[in-house]
Amino acid sequence: MDHPVLHVRDLHVQFVTDTGTVNAVNGVNLQVKRGSTVGIVGESGSGKSTTMMAVMRLLSTGARIGGQVDFLGENLLSLSKKQMRKIRGHRISMIFQNPSTYLNPTKTIGKQMIEPLLYHHLASPAEARRRAVQLLGDIGISNPEKRFDNYPFEFSGGMLQRMMIGMALLSRPHLLIADEPTTALDVTVQAEILWLLKKLQQETGMAMVLVTHDLAVAAQVCDEIYVMYGGEMVEHLPSEMLLKSQAHPYLQGLIQSIPKLSGEKGRLPYIPGQPLGASANRPTGCIFADRCAYRFERCAERPPLLQLGERHEVACWKAGAEVSV
Amino acid sequence: MLKYVVRRVLYMVIAFLAVSLVTYFLMKAAPGSFLAFNQFLGGITAASINLGVTQQLMQELVKEYHLNSPWYVQWWSYVWNFLSLHMGASFEYPNTPTLSLIRQTFPISVGLALMSITVATVLSIIAGVVAAVRENTWVDRGTMLVAILGTAIPAYVIAVFLMLVFGVWLHWLPVLGFKGIQYYVLPVLSLALPMIGSMGRYMRNSLMETLHSEYIVTVYAKGGSLKNVVFGHGLRNSLLPLITVVGPQLASLMMGTVFIENMFGIPGMAHLFTTAASMRDYPLIMDSTLLYALVIMGMNLIVDLVYGFLDPRIRKTGYAG
Amino acid sequence: MALKMEELEDRQTRTYQILSQRRSTFALRWFRFRKNRLAVVGLVLVVLLVVAAVFAPIVAPYSYTKPNFLETFKGPSARHWFGTDSLGRDVFSRVIWALRSACIVGFGAEAVELTVGLMIGALAGYLGGLVDNILMRIVDIVYAFPSFLFSIILVMLLGHNIWAILIAVSATSWVGMARVVRGQVMRLKQSGFIESARSMGAGNWRIIRRYLLPNSMGPVLVAVTFGIPANMMTEAGLSVVGLGIEPPTPDLGQMIIDGQQAMFSYPYLMWTPALLFAITLISFTFVGDGMRDAFDMKGKR
């Protein structure tokens, strides 16, 4: 119970490019407990995908990674390439935003689906096929026997994502990382996919990290939520507190900018200013200060993560002050 | 798909007829040509001792090539004889039908071409994979520089250096004749090396593109190794377009055999053709030109069809995308 | 003309800008070319070789025909850099003269190709419709020809002098150029550039000459740079199969074949012409590569 499945400590990622160094992730801490679902939210470019790719060690060779990624008590960053391969697709699986570009267009669905089992020698090709067909049926693909030999272009986006989920779960991983699994899909399909993910998670008891733009989804599906800004975690809170007790002005801004169906037809609220660019020089003070309406003198100094309550932390002087006063 | 094939074949027929027409008229216009055919027969008459046989032979040749008929009959008789495999006597060897000359020499040329293509494909794949996997290292740059040099130099210049190194200096391989497997090595290499330039470069670029695509991230995320990535995913996607590069190469490869057969003294079809050309043996020239045209067009058609068949998007829906 | 007045003015200024930018685009292209080091080396070599070919009568130290039976098969030395051949002729002088033949056919045939290709390509692309259709069908058919065999037949028909060979070499290769030009013209046609020129009162020929040709230069120049060595290969290839320029005019292909006769005893007779030829072809290829960089056409073959 006490051992988290995944414990990311002080993760840093830099990309060295021709045009300079990009500080994509700057000291991220993150815990995923057994069987729980953790949501990661934040604007585009805040470093969500980079963090997850760093956990999987899938970043290109130009990336410099620092910190510690403990998975079941083992630091993934110190494993050899070969040891790391044994974890990917077996202990940790990952699914991506756009299933149609993340699948090989010239290989059948089935052949791609059983690859995790074959790579890790978890089943013979025939056995793998049997299990994959059964799973395809379980996750709502009709006529799975025939569909198994289809090519990706013969599947709809929703079906592809179902298949990707099936592929990720075939090897019964301890952790599933889903990077915006529904963003590229139709609104109607989004809910189905999320429901499927949640159902499968309950059945298998695995832990899950869900990266999303959608705060409403995060609130519904996740147990805990981490909020990223400029490559840092600025707030961590239980999902039931997301809509009522959010503390960081950035998160407040995000929540306000959710368009409400019933709301008045005014201008859409948004967070003024530019998101902190990953290649810009990082400020010495609070990274959100430039865009923050509540800025005061103290903000020239970098706020640490302040404990607001059980499982609730925030990196903001104002929020911290309100609690302690 | 069927409609496409029919259209392509129809197109091929038209191009084939055009090639035959142009060749026919060129030969008619050439000095000492059909119109002067009687002079040619006169030559035989003079040289021949047995007048009776020659008279008979003359009549046979005149009849066979419809030399007293209008041009379109003559032309068509050529084409028809060619197509119905009744290729008649060559001028140079009146007693041997061109068909049997071609039958003796054509397999040699085709064999040479096929071997070269196989060697070129295998070597290009190896070079392309090595370069792509070692992207932007000196291995990559060196391989690609050699590839560019190969493309820039024709087979007959490469043959010179291969002959000198392996034949003259090292004495490893024979440089002339055609008596056994070792006689194939240098000709095949000479033909293959220029192809490796463009094929290898293409292979590298397309494999590199594949290796940088998003679905390769998925393969790694599944626990795949570089080997799985290259052989399970990268190659199959790059091999497919490689076929389109091989296609146009085939024509220049067939032409390459013309030089190589002459330089290495290989008794192939190309050798036959150049001999025919220097002897002005019109029936033989006509037939071999038509055969080459047919082979080149046929190979291009096959390449396109194979490409269509291998790409599941085209195979299953009939069109790409 | 459904063009609005402002739109018209806008296009006129754009046209003007494009024309006045010509100088600075040249500088940019030169800059890009220079960044490709192999291309620069290639260019230097090409210039050297072409100058040597043009001034062959001055550069070549000896006659290329006059035999000297006292000095046959002399290996390379200070007096005869590349040695002497079976008739005692100076190989270096012969190679230089052979280079001259190669250049005459290489550049000459390219000029023919360029003229024919430009005319047909520009007409097809510019007029479009039926004319385009007919011309392009012809191009397709010529493409299907076994081009080298066709050159052989043509040489047979026209004789073995250098002009006949020039024609034979260019007879089938103009189609590639026609395709390139047509593609460029079609591209420009769609850009609206022509409409604006026409609205300024320019006639068809004038538009082709003044606007289309200068603006489709890049790919055409690249095709020319790769076309010249290709022509040289065909020219020498004809000699390799014994159907090229008639001796005693020196020819690289002929020299290679002659050298082959004696390659075990006098290998230099074979490798010197082959090496010079290889260097020539490679230099052109490097320059072509640099041109592609200069016109920013990498990967667009």
Ligand SMILES: Nc1ncnc2c1ncn2[C@@H]1O[C@H](COP(=O)(O)OP(=O)(O)OP(=O)(O)O)[C@@H](O)[C@H]1O
């Ligand atoms: N390979 C790379 N090289 C250079 N910079 C990169 C690379 N990958 C990501 N970045 C930069 O790192 C920052 C974080 O990117 P990341 O993709 O992690 O954001 P994200 O939160 O996932 O955004 P989104 O919601 O759009 O997916 C961005 O500024 C991005 O430009």
Ligand SMILES: [Mg+2]
């Ligand atoms: Mg992302």
